[in-house]
Amino acid sequence: MYNSExxxxxxxxxxxxxxxxxxxxxxxxxxxxRLKADKLAMLGLFIITVIILFAVFAPVFSRYEYDEMDFxxxxxxxxxxxxxxxxxxxxxxxxxxxxxxRISLAVGFIASFISLFIxxxxxxxxxxxxxxxxxxxxxxxxxxxxxxxxxxxxxLMVVVGPGLKSIFITLGISYWAPxxxxxxxxxxxxxxxxxxxxxxITGASPSRILFRHIIPNSMGAVLVTLxxxxxxxxxxxxxxxxxGLGVSAPMASWGVLSSDATxxxxxxxxxxxxxxxxxxxxxxxxxxxxxxxxDALDPKLGK
Amino acid sequence: MIxxxxxxxxxxxxxxxLHTSFFTSAGEVxxxxxxxxxxxxxxVLGIAGESGSGKSTAMLxxxxxxxxxxxxxxxxxxxxxxxxxxxxxxxxxxxxxxMIFQDPMTSLNPVLSVGYQLKEALKRHHWEGSIRDRVIDxxxxxxxxxxxxxxxxxxxxxxxxxxQRLMIAMSVICSPVLLIADEPTTALDVTVQAQIxxxxxxxxxxxxxxxxxxxxxxxxxxxxxxxxxxxxxxEIMEEGTVQEIFKNPKHPYTLGLMKSLPKPDSKRERLIPIxxxxxxxxNPPEGCPFVKRCQNAMKICLHKKPEVSVLSDTHKYSxxxxxxxxx
Amino acid sequence: MKIKTYILKRTVSSIITLFIVITITFFMMRxxxxxxxxxxxxxxxFVIEKMNERYGLNDPLYIQYGRYLxxxxxxxxxxxxxxxxxxxxxxxxxxxxxxxxxxxxxxLISLVIGIPLGVISALRRGKWQDKTxxxxxxxxxxxxxxxxxxxxxxxxxxxxxxxxxGFWDGISTAILPAVTLALYPAAFISRLVRSxxxxxxxxxYIRTAYAKGLGRSSVIYIHALKNALIPVITYLGPxxxxxxxxxxxxxKVYGVPGLGTFFVTSINNRDYTMIMGVTVFYSAILVSxxxxxxxxxxxxxxxxxxx
Ligand SMILES: Nc1ncnc2c1ncn2[C@@H]1O[C@H](COP(=O)(O)OP(=O)(O)O)[C@@H](O)[C@H]1O
Ligand SMILES: [Mg+2]
Numbered sequence: 001m002y003n004s005e006x007x008x009x010x011x012x013x014x015x016x017x018x019x020x021x022x023x024x025x026x027x028x029x030x031x032x033x034r035l036k037a038d039k040l041a042m043l044g045l046f047i048i049t050v051i052i053l054f055a056v057f058a059p060v061f062s063r064y065e066y067d068e069m070d071f072x073x074x075x076x077x078x079x080x081x082x083x084x085x086x087x088x089x090x091x092x093x094x095x096x097x098x099x100x101x102r103i104s105l106a107v108g109f110i111a112s113f114i115s116l117f118i119x120x121x122x123x124x125x126x127x128x129x130x131x132x133x134x135x136x137x138x139x140x141x142x143x144x145x146x147x148x149x150x151x152x153x154x155x156l157m158v159v160v161g162p163g164l165k166s167i168f169i170t171l172g173i174s175y176w177a178p179x180x181x182x183x184x185x186x187x188x189x190x191x192x193x194x195x196x197x198x199x200x201i202t203g204a205s206p207s208r209i210l211f212r213h214i215i216p217n218s219m220g221a222v223l224v225t226l227x228x229x230x231x232x233x234x235x236x237x238x239x240x241x242x243x244g245l246g247v248s249a250p251m252a253s254w255g256v257l258s259s260d261a262t263x264x265x266x267x268x269x270x271x272x273x274x275x276x277x278x279x280x281x282x283x284x285x286x287x288x289x290x291x292x293x294x295d296a297l298d299p300k301l302g303k
Numbered sequence: 304m305i306x307x308x309x310x311x312x313x314x315x316x317x318x319x320x321l322h323t324s325f326f327t328s329a330g331e332v333x334x335x336x337x338x339x340x341x342x343x344x345x346x347v348l349g350i351a352g353e354s355g356s357g358k359s360t361a362m363l364x365x366x367x368x369x370x371x372x373x374x375x376x377x378x379x380x381x382x383x384x385x386x387x388x389x390x391x392x393x394x395x396x397x398x399x400x401x402m403i404f405q406d407p408m409t410s411l412n413p414v415l416s417v418g419y420q421l422k423e424a425l426k427r428h429h430w431e432g433s434i435r436d437r438v439i440d441x442x443x444x445x446x447x448x449x450x451x452x453x454x455x456x457x458x459x460x461x462x463x464x465x466x467q468r469l470m471i472a473m474s475v476i477c478s479p480v481l482l483i484a485d486e487p488t489t490a491l492d493v494t495v496q497a498q499i500x501x502x503x504x505x506x507x508x509x510x511x512x513x514x515x516x517x518x519x520x521x522x523x524x525x526x527x528x529x530x531x532x533x534x535x536x537x538e539i540m541e542e543g544t545v546q547e548i549f550k551n552p553k554h555p556y557t558l559g560l561m562k563s564l565p566k567p568d569s570k571r572e573r574l575i576p577i578x579x580x581x582x583x584x585x586n587p588p589e590g591c592p593f594v595k596r597c598q599n600a601m602k603i604c605l606h607k608k609p610e611v612s613v614l615s616d617t618h619k620y621s622x623x624x625x626x627x628x629x630x
Numbered sequence: 631m632k633i634k635t636y637i638l639k640r641t642v643s644s645i646i647t648l649f650i651v652i653t654i655t656f657f658m659m660r661x662x663x664x665x666x667x668x669x670x671x672x673x674x675x676f677v678i679e680k681m682n683e684r685y686g687l688n689d690p691l692y693i694q695y696g697r698y699l700x701x702x703x704x705x706x707x708x709x710x711x712x713x714x715x716x717x718x719x720x721x722x723x724x725x726x727x728x729x730x731x732x733x734x735x736x737x738l739i740s741l742v743i744g745i746p747l748g749v750i751s752a753l754r755r756g757k758w759q760d761k762t763x764x765x766x767x768x769x770x771x772x773x774x775x776x777x778x779x780x781x782x783x784x785x786x787x788x789x790x791x792x793x794x795x796g797f798w799d800g801i802s803t804a805i806l807p808a809v810t811l812a813l814y815p816a817a818f819i820s821r822l823v824r825s826x827x828x829x830x831x832x833x834x835y836i837r838t839a840y841a842k843g844l845g846r847s848s849v850i851y852i853h854a855l856k857n858a859l860i861p862v863i864t865y866l867g868p869x870x871x872x873x874x875x876x877x878x879x880x881x882k883v884y885g886v887p888g889l890g891t892f893f894v895t896s897i898n899n900r901d902y903t904m905i906m907g908v909t910v911f912y913s914a915i916l917v918s919x920x921x922x923x924x925x926x927x928x929x930x931x932x933x934x935x936x937x
Contacts, residue, residue: 006603007627014605015595143647146920147913148871155655155909158897159662235774242776242879243894262780262883266788276777284772368840397843404841409834414856414931424842457932473842 031220034296041292047285051278055101062095067250077270084274088264096252097274103253104234104279107167111233112226114172119179120215120222126180127187128210138184141177149174153236157245164247167240171233182225186218193217220297227290231283238279254279315480315513316342316365319379323357323364325372333587334360336537342481342513349528349545350517351560355581357537358517362483366402367392383480398428401474405486407466411458418454421473428477437476445472445502464495468502475506482506483515488523500527521560525549530617533557536582536592543618553612554620555597591623599624637925644921651913656698659902660691685709685903707907712899718907721892726911728798729881729888733873735801735808740815740869745862747816748823752858753850755828763820770817775876779810779883796885807884811876815869819862826858833857856930863927867920874912 035041076086084093126137144152156170190196191214199213238255240246246256257275265272323335335357342348350358364375365382367389380387382400392400404410412420421438430437442450445468447461458466467487474482484503488496500523507514516527524531524545531548533541533556541554552558579596582588591597594604603623612625682688686697701708707718747767751760786806787795793806830836831854839853874890881890889908896904928934 002603002626002630007601007623007630010594010600010602010605014602015600143650146644146647146867146917147651148868148875148916150871150875151909151912154897155658155905158900158905159658231772238774239776239875239879242882244898258774258777258780262776265780265784269784272777272780276774276780280773280777283774284768287768287772366841368837393843393845395843396841402841404834404838406834410838412835412839412853412857413933414860415853416932423839423844423848427843427845427848459933470838473838 031293031296035292038292038296040288041296044285044288044292047281048289051101051282051285052105054098055105058098059095059102062092062098065095067091077268085268085270087260087271091250093257093271093274096257097254097278100252100254100257100275101278101282103164103247103251104237104255104282107164107171107237107253108230108234110168111171111175111237112229114168115174115176115179115229116222116226118173118176120183122176123180123183123185124187124210124215127184128191128206128214130188130191134184138181141180144177149177150236150239153240154243154245157240162245162248164251167237167247171236175229175232175236179222179225179229182221183215183218186221187214190214190217224290224294224297227286227293231286234279234282313343313345314341315344315383317379317381318361318365319377321361321364321375321377321380323360323369323373323375325369326374327372330585332584334537334584335364336587336592338534338537338539340532340539340542342515344480345507345511345513346530347507347514347516347528349524349531350515350534351519351521351524351531352534352540353519353560353581355584356534358534359485360537361534362402362485362515362517365392366396366400366483368396368402397424397474397479398477399479400481400483401477401479402483402485403467403470403474403487406490407463407470408490410470411466413458416455416457417461417469421454421469421476424473424476430477441472441476442469444506445469447472463491464498467491467495467499471499471502471506475510475512478510479512481513481515483517485517486519487516489518489520496523503527521549533560537584537587538592539621540593541620543615543620547615547618551614551618553614553618553625554593554622555599555624556593557620559596591621601627633928636928640921640924644917648910648914648917651917652699652702652910653695655906655909655913656695659906660694662902681711685711702910707910708903710896710901710904712896712901712904718904721904722889722907722911725887725889725892728804728886729874729877729890731801732804732807732811732881732886732888733870733877735804736811736815736873736877737870739808739812740819740873741862743812744816744819745823745859747820749827749850749855749858751820752824752827752831760824764824767817767820767824770813771821773813775810775814776879776883778813779807779880782806782810783883798887803884803886807877807880807886810884811873811880814876815872819865819869822861822865823858826861827854830854830857860927860931863923863930866923867916870919871916874916 070086070091078085084097087093087096122137122141126134152174153170156174157166160166160170187210195217196209196213199209204212234254237246237253238258241253241255241259246259247253252260254275258272258279261268261271261275318341319339321335321338322333325332325334338357338361340348350361352358360369360373363369364373364377365380365387367375367387369375382391382395385391385395387395411417418438421441422434425434425437438454439450442448442454447453447465447468458469461469471487482503487503488499491499503514503516504527506512516524518524528545530544531542532539533548533554535556541548541552541557543551548557549561552561582592582595588594588605589608590606591600591604591609594600597604601623607623609621609623610626611619611621612629613619686694689697698708705719707722710716710718710721713721747763751763754760783795786792793803795803795806797803831850836849836853839849844853877888877890878894879890880886881888882894885891889911892904893908895901896908924934
């Protein structure tokens with residue numbers, strides 16, 4: 001029934017080949033491969049790239065300038081010469097939307113990075129030191145939380161006056177509280193991990209431990225928060241334009257363009273359509289990427 | 304023509320060739336690959352095996368609780384003469400078969416009072432008599448007193464050991480025939496462990512119910528169980544009475560587990576774990592699941608599932624070594 | 631901790647928060663370069679002087695601050711700088727009821743739509759019900775409310791002529807603005823409830839409930855929903871905040887004469903007492919609202935009292 005060959009011991013080679021070779025990837029390579037499998041996230045990333053490319057290059061190659069007026073084309077509908085039509089001053093709306101992309105994306109990214117910077121430092125210190133200091137710092141965040149950020153933004157904008165720089169600063173210093181809370185929670189979680197304790201034993205200074213060991217390990221969560229705070233800032237800027245606190249003419253963000261377009265909406269609806277679509281598509285894209293990233297980082301859901 | 308189907312009337316549970324898979328985004332996880340066993344009235348069956356070997360999955364398959372992702376198939380799955388299909392198990396859960404879980408901290412609903420959670424099963428199974436009296440009675444039995452006051456409290460107001468007591472109370476409140484205890488003491492302190500095991504023993508002696516006790520602590524099994532099943536990679540490696548398994552372990556995996564037990568006489572308390580990783584259940588091995596980690600692995604082990612060798616009425620194990628020795 | 635002590639503690643901390651907000655607001659408004667009247671072009675200097683005199687703006691800062699605090703203690707937000715002869719209190723009293731109707735309706739709509747949608751998509755995960763509601767939810771959080779408002783005005787008012795905008799006539803004119811205002815929060819809530827529900831359904835205590843023999847509906851409605859709704863209650867504070875600030879533009883687009891419209895106007899013509907008054911008023915509403923939801927939460931979630 002059986003031959004002796006069946007019962008000979010395994011050779012080391014056979015033993016090795018019976019092991020399933022699992023490719024060992026680094027953490028981020030793993031996250032990336034999971035993200036790549038997420039079609040919506042990839043679509044989002046693609047859209048964001050296209051929009052950034054347009055924002056950078058379209059104005060360079062365009063026949064028109066964003067502030068070039070030509071009253072012959074005042075309020076023209078979309079056509080082959082003016083793809084998105086013209087506004088009441090006969091300015092080409094395509095180029096204005098592309099310029100708007102520059103401004104809106106700049107607001108989104110710069111404001112987010114400022115709030116990221118403040119939030120990471122604040123939350124990092126609060127979580128790392130802990131105890132009383134943490135208690136006080138988090139009470140302050142609670143107070144900030146209890147008033148809607150939009151109200152501060154409006155107040156601050158009234159104080160510092162309108163303009164692009166004011167918007168960067170105002171949004172940056174108004175939206176760091178969620179980031180700080182998130183980073184603090186991450187730091188508290190990581191603080192007792194082995195690798196941190198190991199670093200402590202080797203005598204690394206606290207600031208080195210915090211900024212070299214703990215914070216880099218919370219980057220995943222930070223990145224997810226960032227993908228949601230960029231569109232948040234774009235949203236807020238558009239909102240500010242609507243209450244008359246946006247960037248000033250002749251520059252225009254998507255918010256200003258939409259806000260201007262609502263005045264004449266009944267007659268020239270396409271003037272609202274293009275900038276509004278630009279905002280919505282961008283925010284949608286960031287949401288796709290953010291959702292995908294969150295799933296890719298969460299080992300429970302993926303696999 | 305007379306065929307005795309159930310020679311032993313005492314048998315309450317029979318599982319034959321149980322296969323359970325979970326369908327995940329990564330593919331089909333074949334958690335159980337042909338598990339068979341049976342259980343008698345009043346018997347305590349211990350199931351041991353390292354984590355991931357499919358112990359919980361086997362129990363959840365019996366309870367019909369493998370969830371949406373799970374798919375269960377078996378040649379036979381019978382409890383008290385009834386086939387455990389989706390319909391039947393529904394009315395038996397909590398009444399005839401009850402189950403308690405590993406982590407008492409997360410197994411109770413945090414927003415419902417413990418009294419409410421205790422009453423629920425009674426109401427669901429139309430308890431005859433005073434529900435409130437029964438709750439107070441059972442709480443006193445598991446040592447949560449004064450019951451009248453404590454039933455108004457919420458789970459976070461109890462310690463881990465107390466919560467496991469409440470879980471036990473909740474599971475035996477309808478006097479089930481079988482209690483499945485899935486690692487009931489793993490999450491608890493050593494002293495509390497002993498108390499919980501003692502409580503379970505008392506309830507058994509009092510009510511005569513059967514129990515399946517899952518643990519990866521062979522010491523617990525030696526103390527509590529009548530029979531033992533050793534599982535690995537979704538299959539049963541060895542099965543026998545406590546005496547047979549502890550006096551005369553046969554399967555290399557069982558031997559490995561025994562070695563990893565801290566011996567009372569040795570000074571070294573350190574466990575000697577078996578080297579290597581459990582098999583990948585997404586691509587289960589063709590042959591013996593233990594082949595990778597087995598010191599005595601042979602060529603045949605790679606490609607063919609071992610035959611079951613029967614040493615006695617109760618003692619069986621699946622290993623090619625036995626076949627080789629007999630050949 | 632007893633529930634009474636908890637309420638007391640929460641009240642005290644709310645008052646402190648409010649005090650901080652008032653202080654920050656006050657000093658921020660005073661930090662604006664020049665006085666409140668400087669950027670209005672056509673006003674001659676002596677008039678500005680007289681106005682400064684009248685509104686007490688020549689007094690030292692701490693006196694002004696003390697006076698402002700005292701007035702607020704008496705619920706007096708001072709005179710409007712731009713609406714001649716009107717106090718901020720009167721302006722708020724006139725316009726807030728309108729905003730309250732629109733906002734309250736929006737709050738209601740967002741909960742009534744958002745919660746069931748989230749529950750359904752969690753229970754029908756991956757099925758068409760889930761996919762449709764999540765498409766709605768994703769669109770809801772991506773389209774800015776003012777775009778939606780403008781589109782609705784264009785379609786329903788000008789194109790179809792079903793509604794008229796630009797005047798106020800009670801509830802019937804509040805519906806469309808409220809729906810617009812509710813879409814973002816409804817979408818957000820449905821996503822929140824869905825993910826919470828999925829999380830809760832994977833918890834051990836749900837398995838315990840099934841192991842007891844409970845049916846699917848009692849497990850979902852008694853064991854899962856109560857846990858899944860706790861984060862929704864926590865979200866009520868930010869939700870109200872969002873509706874309040876969202877109303878600034880929605881009211882403007884629909885021509886609803888609410889506090890939001892007045893606020894935007896006062897921003898545009900730099901009516902500092904009005905801006906300050908509305909900020910303080912809104913903060914007070916939110917702080918009290920947060921307090922109430924926290925107290926409600928402590929009844930629903932028994933673990934809260936321990937903190
Ligand atoms: N719901 C599930 N989805 C996917 N895989 C599962 C699920 N439950 C269990 N498994 C897998 O089934 C195998 C057996 O798990 P389990 O029965 O929990 O083992 P044990 O209880 O012995 O530790 C493991 O590989 C585990 O990853
Ligand atoms: Mg288990």
